[in-house]
Amino acid sequence: MSFTRPAGIALMLAMLGAPLAARAEMPTFQIVAENGRFTPETVTVPANTRFRIEVTNRNAGPEEFETSNPLKELVVAPGVTRSTVFPPLQPGSYPFFGEFHKDTAKGQIVAK
Ligand SMILES: [Cu+2]
Structure with a gap:
């Protein structure tokens, strides 16, 4: 199959655009590490x-x-x-921790 030049460029742009759109739509959750702890300690996804x-x-x-x-x-x-980026998780709870503040930096991701 061959493309005219403009069609080829449009196709390339479409292919480049797809991952950008996926990135924008992916649910994102912020966690702050401070004073040896994570906030929030429970992240529901x-x-x-x-x-x-x-x-x-x-x-x-x-x-x-x-x-x-x-x-x-x-x-x-x-x-x-x-x-x-995390893969799709089954419903449940998944602990996380801070390797450098193991006693205090603890939390969980809850998938529901
Ligand atoms: Cu580690």
């Missing part, structure tokens, strides 16, 4: 839906946002915001 967790670190040092099921590790330098 839609079940069976990919979503993004965005972690802002306001601690003086680095923090690592971590879940063991599914396995996710996100190291965040102080003053930085980083995000990670």
